[in-house]
Amino acid sequence: MILTWRIMVRLGLLALFTVMAELSFFGKLSILGTSPDFATLVVMSLGLLGGSVTGAVAGFSIGLLIDTLSLETLGATALTLIAVGYLAGRYRESLGVPNRGTTALLGGGLTMVAWLCFAFLQLMLGLEADVSPLVGRDIVVASLLGALLAVPVQAGVRRLLRPALIDEDRPRASRPVAPTAVETR
Amino acid sequence: MYRKQVRRRRAVLLLLVVVSLTLLSLQFREGSGGPLHGFQRGVATVFSPLQGAADRAFKPGRDLVNWFDETFNARGDNKKLSEEVADLRDQLAISQAHQQQGEELKKLLDLSSAGLIPAGRTPVTARVIGRSPSVWYSTVTIDKGYGDDVHVDDPVVTGDGLAGRVSEVTRNSAQVTLITDHTSSVAARVEPVNATGVVEPQIGNPDDLLLDYVEKGTDIQETQQVVTAGFSGGGVASLYPPGIPIGEVSQSSLEEERAYQRVHIDPYADLRNMEFVQALVESGGKG
Numbered sequence: 001m002i003l004t005w006r007i008m009v010r011l012g013l014l015a016l017f018t019v020m021a022e023l024s025f026f027g028k029l030s031i032l033g034t035s036p037d038f039a040t041l042v043v044m045s046l047g048l049l050g051g052s053v054t055g056a057v058a059g060f061s062i063g064l065l066i067d068t069l070s071l072e073t074l075g076a077t078a079l080t081l082i083a084v085g086y087l088a089g090r091y092r093e094s095l096g097v098p099n100r101g102t103t104a105l106l107g108g109g110l111t112m113v114a115w116l117c118f119a120f121l122q123l124m125l126g127l128e129a130d131v132s133p134l135v136g137r138d139i140v141v142a143s144l145l146g147a148l149l150a151v152p153v154q155a156g157v158r159r160l161l162r163p164a165l166i167d168e169d170r171p172r173a174s175r176p177v178a179p180t181a182v183e184t185r
Numbered sequence: 186m187y188r189k190q191v192r193r194r195r196a197v198l199l200l201l202v203v204v205s206l207t208l209l210s211l212q213f214r215e216g217s218g219g220p221l222h223g224f225q226r227g228v229a230t231v232f233s234p235l236q237g238a239a240d241r242a243f244k245p246g247r248d249l250v251n252w253f254d255e256t257f258n259a260r261g262d263n264k265k266l267s268e269e270v271a272d273l274r275d276q277l278a279i280s281q282a283h284q285q286q287g288e289e290l291k292k293l294l295d296l297s298s299a300g301l302i303p304a305g306r307t308p309v310t311a312r313v314i315g316r317s318p319s320v321w322y323s324t325v326t327i328d329k330g331y332g333d334d335v336h337v338d339d340p341v342v343t344g345d346g347l348a349g350r351v352s353e354v355t356r357n358s359a360q361v362t363l364i365t366d367h368t369s370s371v372a373a374r375v376e377p378v379n380a381t382g383v384v385e386p387q388i389g390n391p392d393d394l395l396l397d398y399v400e401k402g403t404d405i406q407e408t409q410q411v412v413t414a415g416f417s418g419g420g421v422a423s424l425y426p427p428g429i430p431i432g433e434v435s436q437s438s439l440e441e442e443r444a445y446q447r448v449h450i451d452p453y454a455d456l457r458n459m460e461f462v463q464a465l466v467e468s469g470g471k472g
Contacts, residue, residue: 057197073212
């Protein structure tokens with residue numbers, strides 16, 4: 001990913017939009033008793049497009065903003081989303097750009113990773129109430145929603161950051177390129 | 186070159202993890218007046234108008250998605266509701282006879298003291314502009330703060346019953362910890378048997394609360410109402426004034442191995458889909 005000022009501004013606006021949408025739209029939805037995890041999917045998409053460092057930094061930034069604006073424990077969501085962004089980025093660096101089916105699987109899998117990481121953190125921090133078995137159902141449903149939404153979310157993020165992507169397929173030139181001096185000697 | 190990239194990647198990851206863990210442990214240790222909490226409140230104050238605007242902008246889309254979910258759920262509830270309608274018809278006939286008597290008595294009572302709002306409290310209506318995206322926290326953000334006399338520990342209600350209490354407050358927004366959050370516990374009593382206990386949530390199941398520490402052997406029946414107990418004495422007072430409805434008994438379990446009786450409660454307030462709440466602030470403010 002080529003980071004210019006314009007792209008940095010786009011990334012900042014994307015992070016802000018993601019946090020607002022997570023807290024004011026997706027967080028207030030109830031689909032089969034749970035809410036889709038939009039922020040995880042955006043961070044995954046950034047990791048898949050930009051690599052592990054971009055993914056981890058995006059996860060940290062978006063997670064910290066969510067923690068700050070929801071007035072929850074600072075660092076908990078950030079730590080979870082760092083893991084998501086880094087894992088998505090490592091996938092891209094090791095195995096290349098995923099196809100649609102793999103993106104959906106990654107969306108489901110990484111949503112599950114994020115929820116399990118967050119659950120682990122909460123258990124480490126200490127809970128003052130019983131945990132219902134329905135939490136397990138919520139994790140499964142959220143992962144399924146993650147798999148469903150992963151492809152459109154990644155397409156949206158890719159479209160927004162297209163000018164910054166190095167290996168983005170561009171439309172071919174309509175007329176042949178003139179041979180250069182080196183080629184013609 | 187490749188090794189340098191790997192080292193850089195690992196260094197960035199390590200730095201981010203260390204910063205997150207440091208923030209997490211520092212904030213966990215400091216009190217609510219600490220610098221990190223102050224920073225959070227400052228940022229939330231700046232962003233709350235934007236969050237309010239985003240909430241209103243997203244509302245039509247959110248309503249549409251929630252409508253589909255409710256329609257899906259309603260199909261399963263159809264049979265149960267038909268039976269309830271038959272029961273309610275019978276109750277309506279009895280209620281209409283009582284209504285006339287009730288209206289006469291109602292005139293004799295002061296509405297403000299007999300209603301939901303306890304004496305000494307003034308309701309401040311607020312819009313819910315944000316919700317914690319995780320099942321592990323059960324908090325919402327409202328668009329009223331200390332600029333509207335809302336203070337920490339003020340009780341928050343919906344039109345149906347108790348929702349929670351204010352846990353953090355900024356100038357123009359506040360965080361409400363709902364009664365389904367794992368840190369919540371509410372002193373409550375079952376009416377009319379007057380059995381008291383503590384209402385606690387079950388994480389991940391907002392439709393089922395537990396009334397724990399109820400004296401064993403108390404005859405508690407399904408559909409009995411549970412309200413806040415609002416105790417005070419010995420310099421200690423409950424955060425919640427007495428008499429605010431919480432929910433109704435859905436199941437009472439007698440487990441031999443437990444020293445106390447446990448009662449399941451179906452909360453009145455629809456905590457997942459509320460748009461407006463009322464913070465019950467102290468009349469005249471806290472200064």
